[in-house]
Amino acid sequence: MTATTADAGATAPASDERLAYRGLGSRMFVRPEIVGILAAIMIYMFFWGVTRPFGSAGGVATVLDISATLGIMAVAVGVLMIGGEFDLSSGANTGAMGIVIILLVKETGELGGAGLSYWIAIPLSLAIALGIGWLNGWMVEKTGQPSFIVTLATFFVLKGLKLAGSKIIVDQIQVGRADEGSHYGFWQKIFGSTWERQTHIWEARDGVYTALVIVGGVIVMLAVYEFVFRRAKTLNAAGLPILGAGLVGIGVGTVLFHSMDGSDWLAMAVVAVSALAATVGFGTWRFQRHTDRGALALTPSLIQPLGIGAAALVAGVIAAIGFDAADDSDIIPFVTVQGLRVILFMSLIAIAAGYVSIAIYRSRDVSVATKSAAIGLAGVVTFLMALFVQSESSSQKFRTELFGVLSILALILVVWAVASALFEVRRSEDVDADRLARRVATIGGALVMAGILVRLLFVIQAEIDAGNPSRLAVFSVRIVWFVAFATVMSYILRKTPFGSWVYAVGGNKEAARQIGVPAARTKTQLFMIVAGAAWLVGILLAFRLNTIQAGTGNGLEFEYIIAAVVGGTFLTGGYGTVLGAVIGALIMAMSRQGISFAGWNTDWRLVFLGSILLVAVVANAKVRKIAEAAR
Amino acid sequence: MTSLLSLDGIAKYYGNIIALEGVTTTVEAGEVTCVLGDNGAGKSTFIKILAGVHQHDAGDVSLEGDSVRFGSPRDALSAGIATVYQDLAMVPLMSVWRNFWLGAEPTKGRWPFKIIDEAKAKSIAKDELAKMGIDIRDVEQPVGTLSGGERQSVAIARAVYFGAKILILDEPTSALGVKQSGVVLKYIVAARDRGLGVIFITHNPHHAYPVGDRFMILNRGQSLGNFAKADLPRDELVQMMAGGAELDQLSHELEGG
Numbered sequence: 001m002t003a004t005t006a007d008a009g010a011t012a013p014a015s016d017e018r019l020a021y022r023g024l025g026s027r028m029f030v031r032p033e034i035v036g037i038l039a040a041i042m043i044y045m046f047f048w049g050v051t052r053p054f055g056s057a058g059g060v061a062t063v064l065d066i067s068a069t070l071g072i073m074a075v076a077v078g079v080l081m082i083g084g085e086f087d088l089s090s091g092a093n094t095g096a097m098g099i100v101i102i103l104l105v106k107e108t109g110e111l112g113g114a115g116l117s118y119w120i121a122i123p124l125s126l127a128i129a130l131g132i133g134w135l136n137g138w139m140v141e142k143t144g145q146p147s148f149i150v151t152l153a154t155f156f157v158l159k160g161l162k163l164a165g166s167k168i169i170v171d172q173i174q175v176g177r178a179d180e181g182s183h184y185g186f187w188q189k190i191f192g193s194t195w196e197r198q199t200h201i202w203e204a205r206d207g208v209y210t211a212l213v214i215v216g217g218v219i220v221m222l223a224v225y226e227f228v229f230r231r232a233k234t235l236n237a238a239g240l241p242i243l244g245a246g247l248v249g250i251g252v253g254t255v256l257f258h259s260m261d262g263s264d265w266l267a268m269a270v271v272a273v274s275a276l277a278a279t280v281g282f283g284t285w286r287f288q289r290h291t292d293r294g295a296l297a298l299t300p301s302l303i304q305p306l307g308i309g310a311a312a313l314v315a316g317v318i319a320a321i322g323f324d325a326a327d328d329s330d331i332i333p334f335v336t337v338q339g340l341r342v343i344l345f346m347s348l349i350a351i352a353a354g355y356v357s358i359a360i361y362r363s364r365d366v367s368v369a370t371k372s373a374a375i376g377l378a379g380v381v382t383f384l385m386a387l388f389v390q391s392e393s394s395s396q397k398f399r400t401e402l403f404g405v406l407s408i409l410a411l412i413l414v415v416w417a418v419a420s421a422l423f424e425v426r427r428s429e430d431v432d433a434d435r436l437a438r439r440v441a442t443i444g445g446a447l448v449m450a451g452i453l454v455r456l457l458f459v460i461q462a463e464i465d466a467g468n469p470s471r472l473a474v475f476s477v478r479i480v481w482f483v484a485f486a487t488v489m490s491y492i493l494r495k496t497p498f499g500s501w502v503y504a505v506g507g508n509k510e511a512a513r514q515i516g517v518p519a520a521r522t523k524t525q526l527f528m529i530v531a532g533a534a535w536l537v538g539i540l541l542a543f544r545l546n547t548i549q550a551g552t553g554n555g556l557e558f559e560y561i562i563a564a565v566v567g568g569t570f571l572t573g574g575y576g577t578v579l580g581a582v583i584g585a586l587i588m589a590m591s592r593q594g595i596s597f598a599g600w601n602t603d604w605r606l607v608f609l610g611s612i613l614l615v616a617v618v619a620n621a622k623v624r625k626i627a628e629a630a631r
Numbered sequence: 632m633t634s635l636l637s638l639d640g641i642a643k644y645y646g647n648i649i650a651l652e653g654v655t656t657t658v659e660a661g662e663v664t665c666v667l668g669d670n671g672a673g674k675s676t677f678i679k680i681l682a683g684v685h686q687h688d689a690g691d692v693s694l695e696g697d698s699v700r701f702g703s704p705r706d707a708l709s710a711g712i713a714t715v716y717q718d719l720a721m722v723p724l725m726s727v728w729r730n731f732w733l734g735a736e737p738t739k740g741r742w743p744f745k746i747i748d749e750a751k752a753k754s755i756a757k758d759e760l761a762k763m764g765i766d767i768r769d770v771e772q773p774v775g776t777l778s779g780g781e782r783q784s785v786a787i788a789r790a791v792y793f794g795a796k797i798l799i800l801d802e803p804t805s806a807l808g809v810k811q812s813g814v815v816l817k818y819i820v821a822a823r824d825r826g827l828g829v830i831f832i833t834h835n836p837h838h839a840y841p842v843g844d845r846f847m848i849l850n851r852g853q854s855l856g857n858f859a860k861a862d863l864p865r866d867e868l869v870q871m872m873a874g875g876a877e878l879d880q881l882s883h884e885l886e887g888g
Contacts, residue, residue, distance in 0.1 A: 495746040497736035500729050507722035514720040516708070516734035574724045 024227045032568035033580035035619045039566065039612065040587050042350070047594030049342045052397070054597050057197055057456050061473035063589045068482035069094075069537045070559060071585030075486050076533035077557070078564030078581030079493060083526045084506035084573030085140065085147040088557050089154035090530050093132060095552030096158050097538025098175075099166060101125045102548060105181025112169035118183040126535050132158075133531025137524030155557070162550040176547030190477070192543030195457060197473040202458040209455040214254050216447030218247070218275075221412070222282060223441035225419065226433055229287040230426040239284030246278025272411055279415050280422065287423040294367025301362050302374070309355035313381065316348030317388060326394060334600070349385070356381075372421035379413030382406055478540045485533065490578035502526065507574030562609065563588055566616040575624075587612065633696035635660045635828040636681075636712075636797055640690035643676050650676040654690070654854045656847040658797060658828040663819060665839035666832045667872050668849035674832050677849065678801055681830070682714040683707035713795035715786045717802050723775030727767055728756040730774050731789050755792075763788045763821050780811035787818050791825065798822055799830045804838050816842050836872040840865050848872065 028034065047054040077090055104121035106113020116124070136154055140147045166175050178184070202208075253271035257264055320341060327337035335343070356378050363371040386406035393399050426433075457475065493499035501522045504512035513519040534553075542548060565571060566587055567580025588609065595605050636658040643651040651673045658664045668674045679685040680692070683701030692699055694710060701707040707714070721730050732752050739748040756770050765784040767777075774782060783803050790798050800819065804812040819842050823829050833839050839846065846863055848855040848871055855871060 497738060497747055500725075500733060500736055500747065503725055503729070504722045504733055507724045508720075511720040511722055512733065514704070514716065516705070574722065 032577050033583055035623055036567040036580055036583040040583050043590050049346050051597035054594055057473040061475050063593045064479045065476055067585045067589035068478040071482050071582055072485050072533050072537055073560045074563035074581040074585040075489050075578050076530040077560040078569045080526045080530050081564055081569050082506045082576045083502045087530045088151040089158055091553045091556035092155050092158040093534035094537040096162050097129050097535045098542040098548035101542050102175045102178045118181050118187045129531045129535035130528050133528035137527035141520045166550045173550040174547050178542040178546050191539050193477045195475040197459050200458050203460055205458040205460055209451045212447050212451030216444045219444030220441055223437045226437035229423045232288045236284055239281045242281025243278050246274045246281050249274025275415050279419050283423045290424050293369045296369045297366050299366055302359050305355040305359040309352045312348045312352035316345050319344035372417045376417030379410045383410035486578055486582050562613050568620050637693050641687045642689035644688050649852050651852050656857045660828050661826050662844040663823050663829040663831055663842050664845045665843035666847050672849040673852040711796035713790035714799040715790055721774045724773055726771050728753045728770040731756040759792045760788050779807050780814045783815050784818050791822055797828045801832050836869045
């Protein structure tokens with residue numbers, strides 16, 4: 001064939017002509033946490049739509065706060081489950097560790113404490129936690145019984161010890177006053193400090209936020225092009241000036257932007273045209289142009305999904321217009337008229353989006369021209385939806401935020417349509433391009449995250465003056481602990497030999513042992529990691545609550561397991577990721593907070609959780625089947 | 632000249648049960664020694680003694696002239712005796728290259744940044760498999776998606792790479808179809824050509840005869856003899872394996888019944 005493919009073959013020892021090239025989409029689809037990600041997006045959108053504070057800085061702070069302690073445990077328990085074991089004592093252990101640390105620092109004498117400094121108590125309690133974890137692992141290995149039963153025993157022992165122990169020592173079923181220990185102040189900063197948004201004023205916030213998000217977004221987009229399109233044999237420098245002009249134009253448009261409510265028509269037009277120019281320029285510089293685009297054709301395979309999509313869209317719009325947007329009365333139990341309006345509108349639009357995606361997917365087989373046309377059409381319809389939402393919605397949140405998101409989505413679709421009409425999609429592996437694209441995408445993603453972080457952490461005077469209470473947000477340091485713990489665990493699992501062994505002992509313990517993996521040691525270390533996580537959560541609880549109830553943490557072990565399973569971890573071991581457990585924890589935190597924001601009885605949370613678990617398990621199994629066939 | 636491995640009058644007793652007695656054979660570098668026997672003939676006991684799972688009760692095992700006795704599978708492995716068991720010791724959900732390296736991952740960097748050297752691990756796995764004539768499409772694919780013959784070949788390549796001098800293959804062809812068995816026989820020859828002494832355990836004389844240089848036939852814990860290929864025509868091997876007189880007896884019974 002061409003020189004490029006020959007080169008790619010030479011530099012890429014891993015590629016093989018018998019392997020069909022898998023596109024970016026299908027590679028993402030086979031990831032274990034894909035169901036969790038989709039569920040998280042849907043749940044976020046649902047509660048964002050039905051409740052006012054959800055999605056505001058305050059709401060995000062609360063959701064992250066809830067997910068932190070849950071997530072630290074979910075990650076540890078998820079990794080243990082990948083290693084093929086359960087730890088039912090993990091929930092009770094969190095409370096036990098909180099009690100232990102408080103007892104270690106309390107004054108001696110009738111207060112019942114050991115009177116140690118936090119400097120001694122913290123490492124000492126960690127040692128106790130690791131000891132409990134080691135004991136769990138040792139018992140599982142020695143008895144050869146299922147860890148489900150062994151740790152169930154540990155759970156009851158811990159539960160009893162917490163109750164009986166606190167009754168004997170402090171004559172109460174709670175152990176209190178973590179703040180009486182010496183050196184409390186220093187450690188409080190590490191485990192209990194908070195960031196109060198309303199006291200951090202930064203007038204340049206919105207400018208920095210917009211710049212970071214747009215620059216990051218553009219970089220991610222360029223990385224996606226690199227992933228998807230085939231490189232030309234020679235670079236064509238003629239594209240560079242156009243790319244440059246496009247980027248400058250995006251910058252100018254960004255500066256022109258003053259609000260996201262759709263009144264900046266000039267700025268929007270400048271950004272849209274510049275984005276198109278940048279795409280064309282970038283593609284001309286690097287990628288192979290299509291020689292034959294094929295004919296535009298509306299085949300029967302496309303008519304059906306397009307038709308259903310259009311019908312759902314129209315039905316959604318009719319539902320939005322048909323119900324009164326301000327009617328607060330119940331139409332059926334628990335659902336107000338305006339609530340039903342939002343639910344109908346959003347679910348019908350989601351259905352429409354699903355069917356249009358199917359049509360776009362199928363149009364790839366018809367012709368390039370048809371595919372571009374389908375994507376472009378989707379973009380135009382998305383923009384019309386944005387305009388509709390903007391003119392029709394009574395909710396300020398919808399008029400600005402949803403309008404903004406839909407407009408950006410529309411722009412991406414239109415630009416994508418143009419790009420896929422002009423340039424050839426890669427059909428073979430290109431390891432160099434993939435590596436480059438991954439790095440660039442990481443940079444772009446980091447910039448977008450930084451932008452969102454700036455927006456979440458800082459406040460501008462105008463917001464304070466407006467006095468909107470939902471803008472009050474307190475971020476606690478436990479979120480940092482959560483992110484750090486998940487990052488470290490993910491690194492260990494993916495990069496180190498120990499991580500490989502975890503998957504091996506979970507996937508086929510006997511094989512792993514025969515081949516020289518220290519299976520017993522690996523499993524024991526996993527139990528110790530879970531206990532260590534329980535220790536961390538126990539300390540975070542002690543510094544937050546100051547007083548720990550004897551029952552704290554009991555029963556939460558199943559929530560950790562649910563979070564891991566929703567995130568794609570196998571109940572039988574050998575499969576799963578840290579990111580999945582993180583997403584599972586976020587889903588659970590979002591549903592808890594969303595239900596309370598919506599003003600429903602919080603007991604509904606459990607019904608919701610059970611349903612999510614069931615749906616996620618079924619969907620995960622299904623996706624895994626497809627994924628295995630796709631490999 | 633001393634043999635790579637020689638067994639002299641090996642015996643193993645489980646209480647009053649004689650599992651194996653008077654087994655004598657040799658394994659030379661670059662040769663295939665076939666051990667044939669029906670179910671219950673003592674093949675498993677034979678493997679377990681060589682792999683270090685059990686210890687022999689009588690006789691002598693000598694490796695390159697030195698008398699040895701393996702206390703554990705790890706001992707046998709470090710002495711250069713690698714065993715590919717029937718169940719293959721593979722983790723189906725893990726990728727080919729991770730399975731290849733499992734338990735001995737190449738690392739780079741210092742603790743706590745000591746990580747698996749993925750590029751090196753993948754390219755060596757790919758190369759080693761290629762050297763054995765095994766053409767895996769993608770070392771990233773899970774072992775569970777490979778065919779039985781491919782899995783067997785990965786296990787063999789792994790044993791060869793990790794410095795085995797003697798490769799013990801436990802019934803590698805028993806679960807495979809005709810074509811797949813042929814592929815595995817080719818890998819046995821490839822391992823032999825790389826200078827390994829191969830012990831090929833099977834109950835199928837048609838698989839053993841084309842690759843074997845030496846044949847040892849086990850029956851009810853006893854060796855029926857230890858033959859070089861030149862001294863043993865194929866028909867005779869088949870006849871001995873099938874149990875000769877016993878088979879005549881059986882056909883007589885079945886027809887007479």
